Amino acid sequence: MIESKVVFPSGDLRLEGLLALPERDAAGAAVVCHPHPMYGGSMYNNVVEAVLDALWKHGFATLRFNFRGVEGSEGEYDGGEGEADDAAAAVKFLAGKTGAKSVTLAGYSFGASVAVRAGLRDPMVTGVIAVALPVGVMNIEAGERASKPLLLISGDHDSYSPLEPLRSLAEQLGSSARLEIVAGADHFFGGYEPGLSEVVAAALGGR
Secondary structure, three states, X not given: OOEEEEEEXXXXXXXXXXXXXXXXXXXXXXXXXXXXXXXXXXXXXXXXXXXXXXXXXXXXXXXXXXXXXXXXXXXXXXXXXXXXXXXXXXXXXXHHHHOOOOEXXXXXXXXXXXXXXXXXXXXXXXXXXXXXOOOOOOOOOOOOOOOOOEEEEEEOOOOOOOHHHHHHHHHHHOOOEEEEEEOOOXXXXXXXXXHHHHXXXXXXXXX
């Protein structure tokens, strides 16, 4: 899939991203959020690209972008709240570019927490994919029940996204949430990117 550089607004800020539009009518539209900006996270990330690979195999239009303060995006780190606004702005921008009436919001690690925060409250978002949601180190604001499909994916060697708290979260959120496990993977999915992509693709195939 060919990606094109784009710039879009988030409030008074201008954020940079990469937009991919399939040659034929898109099967869906998805925004992918990157890991923690304060630890070197950006849209150029192996897990982000593994998720994108699955989305492209299913004919999705996609937008990955840099949160405020990262590389060419204006602003500065805002602890997750401003980044949730960035994700909502990315969803709006992608919907405008594609004409999509709904968007899937995906994220990895910190980006997964942003996707959950922004996605469950944004009426434009109809599904959330949270890879390595950092329940071991962050307080995840997900509400009492999930009102839309929420896919949780984690490696079984991930100390930042441990399975038992994820299982508890999935149970708390109800039947809309499901947990998928990538055997052998830790938080960074080094060498397990194909397995992660397969899990995402299989989930998309069951839409």
